[in-house]
Amino acid sequence: MASTVKYVRVSPNSASLEEARRRVFDFFKTACRSIPTIMEIYNIDDVVTPTQLRSIVASEIRKNSHISNPKVIDMLLFKGTEELNNIVEHSKQRHHILGQYVLGRPEITPDSATKEQGSEYLKNFFRSNYF
Amino acid sequence: MASALRSAILRHIRVPVTHSLALNGSRLASARSMSSHGDDHLDKQTVIDRVLDVVKSFPKVDPSKVTPDVHFQKDLGLDSLDNVEIVMALEEEFKLEIPDKEADKIDSCHLAIEYIHNHPMAS
Known part of the structure; x- marks a missing residue:
């Protein structure tokens, strides 16, 4: 399965x-x-389901849905492919995946409601240190 | 030694021929014991139930609106990315890999049910 994304080339614009x-x-x-x-190599079956991971990927893509310049989309696609390669080749560790994509998302971890009070800075602090 | 044993055994074994002749075409088609697919073909109601379950479990969808004829984007208010997401969920549920051309066409429950019901590898 890793080989499906391992040899992806940069395509023309x-x-x-x-x-x-x-x-x-x-x-x-x-x-x-x-x-x-990904679920197998990072052993995250007990934290998220495949459906949730799919929604997370979709929400990451949807964050950039306002962009209409094809060149910018190509650049973002390149970065996304690079990130996916890094994840599939196990260049990351489990806490990278969890911190970056799983924790701090209200749809996955709803128990963060208690941390909603406080300043904007504290909210961001509790949410994630990935930007 | 081995050849003597072989001929001794072969001389005494009689295979009933009538039984194998009785294997006509329809029986072969209904029971292919070592085949990896074909026998476990899903019936239509199972496909409908499982497709609807997948669509209903999609977070943005109101489960009460889902019917076998519902259109993903027109009736459920989803966008094209949600559409692809549902198709991927269906791929996972039925252990398929739907090629891009077909996947683009699937935009309603009805088409998804038709495609999966006609797919020989769906399980």
Whole structure:
């Protein structure tokens, strides 16, 4: 499974917004298909489900949904592919995955409601140290 | 020694021929014992139930609105990324890999049920 994303080359620029859009969906599919591998190598079955991980990937993509410049989308896709490669090749450790993608998300860890009071700084502190 | 034993055994073994002749085409098709697929083909109601379960468990979907004919984007208010997400969830549920061309066409429960029901490897 790791080999599916291991040898991804940098593709030429997308000619149009439509092509960039299609590439985003392709990237999303590749990410979804590597979720079982990721769950296995980082041993995170007891923390998240594949469905939740899929929603997390989708929400990361949706964060940039306002971007309409194909070149910027290509750049973000490149960064996303790089990140996915790093994750699938086990270049990260378990707490990277958990801290960056799982913890501090209200849909996964709803017990953070008690930490809602306090200043904006404290809220950010409790949420995550990844930006 | 071995050849003598072999011929001695072969001389005494009689295989009933009538039984193997009775294996006509329909029986072969219904029971392919060593085949990895074909026998466990899903019936339509199972496919419908499981597809609807997957769609209902999607966080943004109101489970009461889901029917076998519902359109993901028009009726459930989802966007194209949600659509792909549901298709990926269906892939996981039925252990399929849907090629891009077909995956793009699946935009409603009805089409998803049709595709999965007609897919030989769905399980």
